[in-house]
Amino acid sequence: MDTGRQGPSERRLFLLSMLAGVGALLGAIAVWPLYRYLAPQGGGGTTEQVAIPLSDVPLGAARFFDYHGRPAVLVQVQAGEYVALSAVCTHLGCIVKWVGEKRHFLCPCHGGQFAPTGAVLAGPPPQPLASYRVIVxxxxxxVG
Ligand code: FES
Known part of the structure; x- marks a missing residue:
């Protein structure tokens, strides 16, 4: 006679299936932020130029902007002479800051210093800041 009740092995199988499903969901939730952190930024392969108004980059000032998902910076190093650089430090990847009164970039993580042209002035960075083509x-x- 069928009572409509599940046997102990069917209940056990159902509970194991539910536990596996919940475990997989929790695992996905736990791994997602790590995946987003490690995944390459979108737009890395694009060649589209980024346009910045000339008036945004006065002589001796730096204008930070987003270059295809990466921080970048424009500097007018001399009247009418512009340099576009990656703002990512070549040591461990921190974002450099512009120190206007000293006219150089400073990396806040380990004190690396870069000239307005991107050349290393001091500190641990092994290479200059990456530069981008810039035209007026x-x-x-x-830029780009
Ligand atoms: S990350 Fe810039 S000096 Fe270390």
Whole structure:
């Protein structure tokens, strides 16, 4: 006679299936932030230029901007001479800051210093800041 009740082995199988499902869900939730942190940034392969108004980059000042998902910076090093650099320190990847009164970049993590051209002045960075092509066109700086 069928009473409609599940036997002990069917209940055990059902509970194990539920536990496996919940475990997989919790695992995915735990791993997702790590995946997002380690995954490459979108737009890395694009060649699209970024336009910044000339008036945003006065002489001796730095203008930070987003270059295809990466922090970058423009500096007018001399009148009419512009440099576009990655703002990512070549030591361990911290974001450099512009020190206007000293006219250089300072990495807040380990004290690395870079010239406005990106050259290493002091500290542990092994290489200059990466540079990007920049041209002046129709009152704008086109980077990339
Ligand atoms: S990360 Fe910039 S000096 Fe270490």
């Amino acid at each position: 066109q129709s009152g704008k700086l086109l």
